[in-house]
Every structure is written in C-alpha cells, then in structure tokens.
Amino acid sequence: MAGALPRPKRKSTKSTPEVAPEEVLYTDTDRSGDTLDLELSSLCPNPFNKRAKKGVPELAATIKEVGLLQSIAHIRADVWLETYPETRDQITAPNVILFGEHRWLAFQELGWETIPSVLRDDKVEDARLITLIENLRRSQLSPLEEAEHYQALREAGLSYEQIAEKIGETANGAVSKGTVWKRIKLLELAPAVQQALRDGSLKVSAAEKAQQLDHDDQEDYLGLVRGGAHPAEAQAQILARQRQDEAPETVSTVSTGNGDADPAADKPETVSTGNGAPAAPPAPRKPKQAKQPSARDKDEVDRRSAAAAREASCRALLESTDVTDPANSDLILSVLTAAVLAPPQQSAAQQRAFTWLKETGRHGLDAADAASYFAAIQDSDDATVQRLAAFAAALATAELRTAARRQSWGSRERNHVRVLQEHADYEPQTEWEKAELGLLAAGGPR
Numbered sequence: 001m002a003g004a005l006p007r008p009k010r011k012s013t014k015s016t017p018e019v020a021p022e023e024v025l026y027t028d029t030d031r032s033g034d035t036l037d038l039e040l041s042s043l044c045p046n047p048f049n050k051r052a053k054k055g056v057p058e059l060a061a062t063i064k065e066v067g068l069l070q071s072i073a074h075i076r077a078d079v080w081l082e083t084y085p086e087t088r089d090q091i092t093a094p095n096v097i098l099f100g101e102h103r104w105l106a107f108q109e110l111g112w113e114t115i116p117s118v119l120r121d122d123k124v125e126d127a128r129l130i131t132l133i134e135n136l137r138r139s140q141l142s143p144l145e146e147a148e149h150y151q152a153l154r155e156a157g158l159s160y161e162q163i164a165e166k167i168g169e170t171a172n173g174a175v176s177k178g179t180v181w182k183r184i185k186l187l188e189l190a191p192a193v194q195q196a197l198r199d200g201s202l203k204v205s206a207a208e209k210a211q212q213l214d215h216d217d218q219e220d221y222l223g224l225v226r227g228g229a230h231p232a233e234a235q236a237q238i239l240a241r242q243r244q245d246e247a248p249e250t251v252s253t254v255s256t257g258n259g260d261a262d263p264a265a266d267k268p269e270t271v272s273t274g275n276g277a278p279a280a281p282p283a284p285r286k287p288k289q290a291k292q293p294s295a296r297d298k299d300e301v302d303r304r305s306a307a308a309a310r311e312a313s314c315r316a317l318l319e320s321t322d323v324t325d326p327a328n329s330d331l332i333l334s335v336l337t338a339a340v341l342a343p344p345q346q347s348a349a350q351q352r353a354f355t356w357l358k359e360t361g362r363h364g365l366d367a368a369d370a371a372s373y374f375a376a377i378q379d380s381d382d383a384t385v386q387r388l389a390a391f392a393a394a395l396a397t398a399e400l401r402t403a404a405r406r407q408s409w410g411s412r413e414r415n416h417v418r419v420l421q422e423h424a425d426y427e428p429q430t431e432w433e434k435a436e437l438g439l440l441a442a443g444g445p446r
Contacts, residue, residue: 178317
C-alpha cells in the first residue's frame with residue numbers, strides 16, 4: 001500500500017511586520033559565532049599578545065599554497081574597551097583580533113584585502129586568558145616567552161595545576177605543573193643568563209642549573225659553561241668555591257712557650273755553613289703535581305650536584321602542589337609513606353622543610369625557627385596548612401636520606417627520585433645518578 005501523501009504546509013496568516021529603512025540599517029544582525037569577511041584595515045592587534053612576530057613570510061607562502069585552514073577571531077572595539085579601557089591607546093581599528101594575528105599579517109604580506117574572522121564578543125571577559133593559551137598551544141615560543149605567558153596566567157589567578165590542565169600540550173610537548181614552575185623561575189635569572197637563553201647560546205637545562213646560585217655566581221657559571229665546561233661540572237665548581245669561601249681561615253703559629261707566637265716561625269728556614277758565614281736559604285722545592293681526580297672523587301662531585309638539583313625539584317613540587325586537590329592524594333600518600341618508613345631524622349627534615357616553605361612563600365604561619373613553626377602547626381586548626389607542612393617534612397625526609405646515602409641506592413631512594421621525575425619534571429643529569437637509577441647501558445661510562 002502506498003504511503004500517505006505529505007500534508008500541505010499551512011501558510012501563516014500573520015502579516016510580516018514592516019520595518020522602517022533606518023531601523024534596518026542599524027539592526028545588529030551579527031552574533032557571536034558568526035564568520036564574517038573583514039577588511040584587513042578594520043582589524044588591529046591584540047594588546048595582550050606579546051608573541052614575537054616571526055615566521056610571517058613562511059606562513060604567507062603556506063596560506064597561498066593550501067589556503068587558510070582556520071579563521072581568525074575578533075571582538076568589536078567598543079565591546080573590548082568596555083572591559084579593557086586601559087588599552088584604549090592601542091586600539092586603532094573597529095575590531096580587535098582575539099587570536100590569529102600571524103594569519104592576519106600573512107594576509108597583508110600576500111596583499112589580500114579581506115580575511116574570514118569569527119565574531120567572539122561573548123569571550124571578551126576571557127580575552128587575556130584565551131590569548132595566552134592560544135599562543136602557548138599553537139606557537140613555537142622561546143623558553144622565556146613561555147615563562148612570561150605562564151607568569152601572566154599566574155597573575156590572572158590560576159594555580160600551577162590549573163595552568164597545566166588548561167594548556168594540556170604545547171608545540172614543545174605536554175605540560176605539567178613542574179614545567180610551569182620551572183619556566184616561571186627562569187624570569188628570576190640574572191640578566192646576562194636570560195640574554196644567553198634568549199639568544200640561544202645557553203640551553204634551558206643549563207639555565208635551570210644556574211637557578212640555585214645568586215646572580216654574581218650565575219654570571220661566573222655562565223662564563224664556565226661558555227668556556228666549554230659541562231653545566232653539572234660548572235655548577236659543582238661554583239658550589240665548591242662557596243663552601244671554601246665559607247670555611248674559616250686558620251693561621252698556624254709556633255709557640256715560644258710563654259704565650260707569644262714566635263715571629264721567627266714565619267721566616268724562611270736557613271742552613272748553617274759551620275764557619276759563621278751567612279746562612280744560605282734552602283733550595284726551592286719543586287711544586288707538587290696536581291692530583292688527578294679519582295673515579296671516587298668524580299662520583300662525589302656528581303652526587304653533590306645531583307643532590308642540589310633534586311632539592312630544587314623538591315621546592316618546585318612543594319610550591320606547585322595543591323594539597324586540597326583530591327587528584328594529588330596518591331602523590332601525598334606516597335611521599336608520607338616513604339617518610340614513615342624512613343629512619344628517624346625529624347629535626348633535620350623539619351629544618352629543611354621550614355626553609356623550603358619560607359622560600360616558596362607557603363609557610364602560612366610566622367615563626368622564628370623550624371621547631372617553633374612545627375609546634376605552631378600542631379596547634380593550628382587549619383587542616384590545609386597542617387597537610388602542607390606534613391607533606392613538606394615528608395619530602396625533606398626522603399631527600400635528606402637520598403642525599404646522605406653514599407653506598408648504592410635502594411628502592412626507597414630510587415622511588416623518591418621517581419616521584420620528582422613524575423611530578424616535578426626532574427631530570428637526572430650526572431652519570432653517577434643515572435647509574436644508581438639504572439639508566440646507563442650495561443658497560444657504559446661511569
């Protein structure tokens with residue numbers, strides 16, 4: 001049987017309202033989400049976009065060959081200025097680019113007149129955040145440009161974990177909260193080190209090792225690295241010099257038996273000729289040959305360098321971990337478990353933890369020393385502060401045990417380092433530490 005015939009559509013009996021010509025002219029038919037063809041001259045750059053303008057000719061050539069794969073986005077200038085009136089001097093066109101400024105510049109390079117752009121007035125409140133995230137996701141930013149973007153997100157109120165979650169992955173790879181923390185710390189480097197990082201003469205991993213030094217030592221470190229020293233060796237030299245400078249100087253004197261030092265003790269020793277003639281000074285001694293460092297000496301330097309690098313990662317983990325976030329429960333539990341199973345070293349661990357908490361600005365309570373701080377923590381009603389202090393003390397306990405272990409590491413030391421690798425982006429650099437972690441190939445150099 002044939003299907004039922006479709007019913008005819010009913011015509012509306014309502015008359016179409018008449019609109020005056022002037023009302024049609026000024027009726028706003030464009031809505032957020034609409035794609036419009038805009039003249040290039042009707043757009044101006046985003047004041048929040050600090051990305052360097054590079055690679056435009058290459059992008060223009062790609063667009064000419066394959067076309068524009070994604071439209072840009074814009075916000076109308078009047079809407080923008082209602083939210084960001086402080087940028088008025090930088091708004092020079094009826095529309096502000098939200099993202100896609102490089103594509104807009106590429107269109108100019110090609111001499112084209114219009115570009116497809118999505119109207120996003122509804123995103124004006126999040127414009128700063130969107131600009132930063134878009135750059136981080138799409139652009140090959142330099143390490144310092146990344147750092148500046150992350151710092152801007154921190155100033156916008158985002159935690160390290162929130163930044164890592166929102167960014168997800170950049171052109172340089174996946175982002176963790178440890179990555180965000182380490183990048184932001186690059187902005188605290190001495191100007192000369194930052195410049196070397198900016199011009200590419202210093203790698204990021206080498207710059208991160210300089211963070212543990214003050215600015216004067218950072219410049220000395222930079223000179224050593226530029227002179228050919230391995231970053232770990234340069235860092236170890238500076239740290240060794242610091243320890244030598246801090247050691248008290250002792251001057252040996254020869255006692256005369258009456259409480260006075262014998263000034264003759266400082267005079268060069270003479271040899272009698274037996275006939276009253278002036279004594280001749282002894283022949284100068286040959287300088288001793290510099291002792292070549294043994295494998296054990298190198299291991300000790302590596303061990304100390306690795307300990308300094310791990311301590312920086314401990315501070316990073318402490319500063320970037322939100323102890324109230326349930327997602328961090330496994331991390332906190334693993335660190336606390338390691339501390340409970342560790343030999344007693346509570347006093348030293350509390351002192352180290354107190355130092356880290358103050359350096360990262362997360363101590364919460366004011367106290368003169370570690371003992372009074374942890375006593376106040378125990379009396380506190382703030383569960384978050386207590387949990388953070390316990391996490392810091394447990395982390396310090398694990399690090400102190402690992403740093404003090406001169407024999408081969410056991411599972412507890414290796415597990416501590418793995419926690420730093422997974423959650424603080426710690427990367428073992430020295431051969432000694434890599435060997436302890438089993439990262440060196442069998443028979444490889446030690």
